[in-house]
Amino acid sequence: MHILVTGGVGFIGGHLAESFLLDGHDVTVLDNFEPFYAKGIKNHTLEIHRKVAANGESEYRFVEGDVREPETVREIVEDVDIVVHQAAQAGVRTSVENPRKVADINVDGTVNLLEASKEADVDRVILASSSSVYGKPNSLPYAEDHPTEPVSPYGVTKLTQEHMARVYTELHGLPTVCLRYFTVYGPRMRPNMAISNFVSRCLNGEPPVIYGDGTQTRDFTYVADVVDANRTLLKSDAADGDVLNIGSSDNISIQELAETVRDQLAPELEIMYESAREADAQHTHASVEKAGEVIGYEPSRTITEGVGEFIEWYQSNREWYEPLVQES
């Protein structure tokens, strides 16, 4: 199978492309190295892809290009079987500061992908959506039919992307699936996120900083589970035209998360608090019942197990990863 991974040297796309190569698929990555965080992390991922491809039978092609350019996208999509669309301007705060740019990448870029996929008659487009589409909770955990009322421009772009995908399925018969990821973490994760920040600061004897009072809760999803869901969908039409939550088995308050990391790495540190950040959701918690029923999805780790694994990974990769986390 030939798979296009957009945003394929980013955190999640990087793991997806690596796993598809290991499975023997041919992979094309389209990424513009958007300078949202240190480029070195993406270069590292690109090197991993090249090594994996060199050690196997799969073909790997990296294209430095932008999903906002319809011509580039059309040429690349022409001979692929499946599109796995991860390219986006992630980050709620960036979207508050620069909504125009976020809309251009997340909405216009997606339309380019869908249009090219329709023309090339690809087998399926799998799109990265987000728990941010829900906004304020009426009830938790969020099931997929919970009302969607995003509280950030980022959430609005992800919801628009979902509707656009559904309409392409309904109007043109293009199979699409949207996966609503709930805060994803793991090796090579984005630096500007709670888990990477807490680990980096505690290892350096600096107190973890919580924005807000720490009562906000999050579902943290291990990246391997996101990869599993996408791998299943390469070969399954069970979720075509639909949306699925991809989350973990439990959720945790930011206070508890900071304590878990602090207690493992530097129990003597006092947690610090700064004012809450604008447009951050207060609570996220996924119901993964539907994903379980439709594609057999099952989260593999508790947050404590996953954070433990991430800390181990961080310590073994500290030399190259930490300076890049601190630079971002």
Ligand SMILES: NC(=O)c1ccc[n+]([C@@H]2O[C@H](COP(=O)([O-])OP(=O)(O)OC[C@H]3O[C@@H](n4cnc5c(N)ncnc54)[C@H](O)[C@@H]3O)[C@@H](O)[C@H]2O)c1
């Ligand atoms: N990490 C999470 O917790 C999380 C949660 C929910 C949803 N998501 C979604 O998952 C996807 C991947 O997120 P991530 O955490 O890996 O983020 P990331 O920033 O690490 O990866 C996104 C990649 O897309 C690339 N990109 C950005 N704009 C582009 C453009 N115009 N053209 C081509 N490439 C472009 C970036 O260079 C980057 O490599 C995104 O769609 C994001 O919205 C992530």
